[in-house]
Amino acid sequence: MRRRLIVRDAATQRPLPVRLSFHGSGVADIWGRDAAGQDLTYLGPPRIWCDGDWEGDLPDLPLTVSISHLYEYVTQQIKLAPDDEEETHTVLLDRHCCPGGEGWVAGDAHQHVVHGEAELAINLPLATAISRAEGVSWMVYDARFTSVQGEAEPGVDEKTRLCAEASTGDFLALWADEYPKHDLGHLAAFPLRDPADLRDVAGEGVYRLEDGMRTPFLNFESIRVLHRHGSTALYSHPVRELGGTPGRVGNISRELPLDAVVAPWALDSIDLFTDEIGDPLCLDMWYMLLNDGHRIGVCAFNDACFDRSGRKLGFHEPVAYRRTYVKVEDPLRPQALVEGIRAGRTFGTTGPIVLIDIDGAGPGHVYESSPTPRTLKIRAWAAPDYLDPATDTGISRVQVIRNGQILKEWTFDGSMHKQVELEEVVAEDATAWYVVRVEGSAPDQLAITSPVYFEASNYIAPAPYIATVHAIITDARTSLPLDGRMQIVAFDKEQTEVLETMPFEKGHLTCSLPGDLRLRAIVDGYQDMILSPILDCEEIYRDIMGGIRRQDLADPAYLDRLRAALDEVNLSFPMVPESAA
Structure with missing residues (x-):
C-alpha cells in the first residue's frame, strides 16, 4: 500500500522533521537507507527520517506508525491498513515543553559523519537530515564528511557551504573536528570564527607514541589557540580505556588532571555522558574538581558515527541520543554556543528536560x-x-x-x-x-x-601551579656549560609570547614559572631551544601521565603527585651551534 504522511507542529502548523517507526505483525524492520540503499541500523527502533512530508510504499498489512521528534514533543501513533479510504494522513505533534522559548537549544559537538569504517554510504547532507528529524537544534560534525562512492572529500569552503545549506531557522549545522585527538586525550572542538582546518591553525598531535616520541603540543596549548579564534575544545569520554601501547592505555583523557593543576583556564566544560550514562567515576571526578574551586560545566556527547552499521559491526550508533542543552543569549550562531558553554549555561540529558x-x-x-x-x-x-x-x-x-x-x-x-x-x-x-x-x-x-x-x-x-625548574644549558657537542638568557614564554603553534627574560651563567639556572608556560634558552652563536616542564620532563610525561588509569582521574592523590613532580623539574638544554644548522 502507498501512503503519505504529513507532520506539522500543532501550534505553528509548520512542517516538522520526524522519525517514523513502522511496526505490526509480520512486518519486517523498515529502516531509512544510505546513499547505496543499505539500512541505517543505528541505536533505537527501526525507523526512517523525513522532513515532515513522507510518501512511500508499505507492506499490505495492518501496521502502526510511531511519529516522534525527541525530546520536546509528544509521540503519536496512528493505524494504517490496506483498506484505508485515505492515502494521505496529516499528523499534528504537540510540544510538551519549550526550553527554546527561554533560549535553551539542544545538540552535540561529537558526531562523526565518517569515522573511518565506512560501512555505510553517508555524506554531510544525509547526516544533517537525520539530525534534524531526531530533534536537535544544532550539531557539530567532525572526522571525514563522505563515504559515498565517487564523492570527493569536501574542503573547508565546501563543508562551510554544505552546513549553511543544511541550516534553517530551527537547526544550525556546523563542522569542526574531534580535536585535539592524540595520546593526551580526545576532545570535541567547536568551529573557528573564520573557517579553517583546526590542525592547520592549532597544531597536530601524535596519536600513538612509540619509543622516544612525544606529541608536539599539550592540549591546553592548542586550546589557547582555539580560544584566540573564538572556539574551544572539551574533553570527551574522559575515563575510557581503549587501545594504546604497552603501559600507556589509549583513549583516556591523560592530560585532564594536569590541566586542572597547571591550566585550569583550559577546562571550559567536560563531556560526562559518553560511554556509561551516569558513570559514578566521571561524576566523582567532576565533583572533585568543583570542590577544588574549578568552574566546569557539563556536556553530553555521543561520539557516534553515521557510517557504522549496527548489523555489520555491532556498534548500534547512538545518533543524537545524548544531548547538550546550551542557553544562548543571542540568535543561534557558533560563537553563541561557545560563549554559553564557557559560561556554564548548560545541562546534559538523555531525555528529561530540566530548567x-x-x-x-x-x-x-x-x-x-x-x-x-x-x-x-x-x-x-x-x-x-x-x-x-x-x-x-x-x-x-x-x-x-x-x-x-x-x-x-x-x-x-x-x-x-x-x-x-x-x-x-x-x-x-x-x-x-x-x-x-x-x-x-x-x-x-x-x-x-x-x-x-x-x-x-x-x-x-x-x-596555574608554579613549577620549579632546574635547567642545565650546555654545548651539545662538548657538554661545556654556556652563558646566555632564558625566556619564560607562552607557547603554541601560532606564536611564542615572551613574558619574562633572565640571565644564566655557567650553564645553570633555577627558576619558577607557571606550569602552562615553557622556557626558551638563548645563547649567542647557538640555535634557540624551547622546552616544556611537562613534555620534556620524563617523570611527568612518561611516568606519571603515561601510567594514568581511569580511577586516577577522580583521585586527589594523583593531582598531588603531579604537583610534587612540578616542584622539582630537571631540564637539559643541549644547545646546537648555528653553524650546524
Whole structure:
C-alpha cells in the first residue's frame, strides 16, 4: 500500500522533521537507507527520517506508525491498513515543553559523519537530515564528511557551504573536528570564527607514541589557540580505556588532571555522558574538581558515527541520543554556543528536560555567599524514550546536589509525573555549588545541570601551579656549560609570547614559572631551544601521565603527585651551534 504522511507542529502548523517507526505483525524492520540503499541500523527502533512530508510504499498489512521528534514533543501513533479510504494522513505533534522559548537549544559537538569504517554510504547532507528529524537544534560534525562512492572529500569552503545549506531557522549545522585527538586525550572542538582546518591553525598531535616520541603540543596549548579564534575544545569520554601501547592505555583523557593543576583556564566544560550514562567515576571526578574551586560545566556527547552499521559491526550508533542543552543569549550562531558553554549555561540529558534557577539566575551564575535565604526552583519534564518513543514515561527522581552530596531528593512512582515543579530554600554563607539531577522512568534517562555557584570571601580561583625548574644549558657537542638568557614564554603553534627574560651563567639556572608556560634558552652563536616542564620532563610525561588509569582521574592523590613532580623539574638544554644548522 502507498501512503503519505504529513507532520506539522500543532501550534505553528509548520512542517516538522520526524522519525517514523513502522511496526505490526509480520512486518519486517523498515529502516531509512544510505546513499547505496543499505539500512541505517543505528541505536533505537527501526525507523526512517523525513522532513515532515513522507510518501512511500508499505507492506499490505495492518501496521502502526510511531511519529516522534525527541525530546520536546509528544509521540503519536496512528493505524494504517490496506483498506484505508485515505492515502494521505496529516499528523499534528504537540510540544510538551519549550526550553527554546527561554533560549535553551539542544545538540552535540561529537558526531562523526565518517569515522573511518565506512560501512555505510553517508555524506554531510544525509547526516544533517537525520539530525534534524531526531530533534536537535544544532550539531557539530567532525572526522571525514563522505563515504559515498565517487564523492570527493569536501574542503573547508565546501563543508562551510554544505552546513549553511543544511541550516534553517530551527537547526544550525556546523563542522569542526574531534580535536585535539592524540595520546593526551580526545576532545570535541567547536568551529573557528573564520573557517579553517583546526590542525592547520592549532597544531597536530601524535596519536600513538612509540619509543622516544612525544606529541608536539599539550592540549591546553592548542586550546589557547582555539580560544584566540573564538572556539574551544572539551574533553570527551574522559575515563575510557581503549587501545594504546604497552603501559600507556589509549583513549583516556591523560592530560585532564594536569590541566586542572597547571591550566585550569583550559577546562571550559567536560563531556560526562559518553560511554556509561551516569558513570559514578566521571561524576566523582567532576565533583572533585568543583570542590577544588574549578568552574566546569557539563556536556553530553555521543561520539557516534553515521557510517557504522549496527548489523555489520555491532556498534548500534547512538545518533543524537545524548544531548547538550546550551542557553544562548543571542540568535543561534557558533560563537553563541561557545560563549554559553564557557559560561556554564548548560545541562546534559538523555531525555528529561530540566530548567533550574536560584532567585532567577541559572547554571553558571555566581552568587556572593551570604546567609540570605534564596529559592531554588526546579522545572522538569519527562521525555519519550529514545529506544522506544511510544513508551509511557515520567519523572522518577529529582536530586539537589550540594558540593557532591545529596541535599534534597524527591521520588515519584511510575510514569504518572510528566512534569514536576519543585522548590528548595538555600542559605549559603560558604563557598559552594549546586546542581540538579533528574531521572526518568525509562532505563538510562538522566539529566544533570551545570552548577550555580556561591563564592565566599575566602574563595581562591584555581591558578596555574608554579613549577620549579632546574635547567642545565650546555654545548651539545662538548657538554661545556654556556652563558646566555632564558625566556619564560607562552607557547603554541601560532606564536611564542615572551613574558619574562633572565640571565644564566655557567650553564645553570633555577627558576619558577607557571606550569602552562615553557622556557626558551638563548645563547649567542647557538640555535634557540624551547622546552616544556611537562613534555620534556620524563617523570611527568612518561611516568606519571603515561601510567594514568581511569580511577586516577577522580583521585586527589594523583593531582598531588603531579604537583610534587612540578616542584622539582630537571631540564637539559643541549644547545646546537648555528653553524650546524
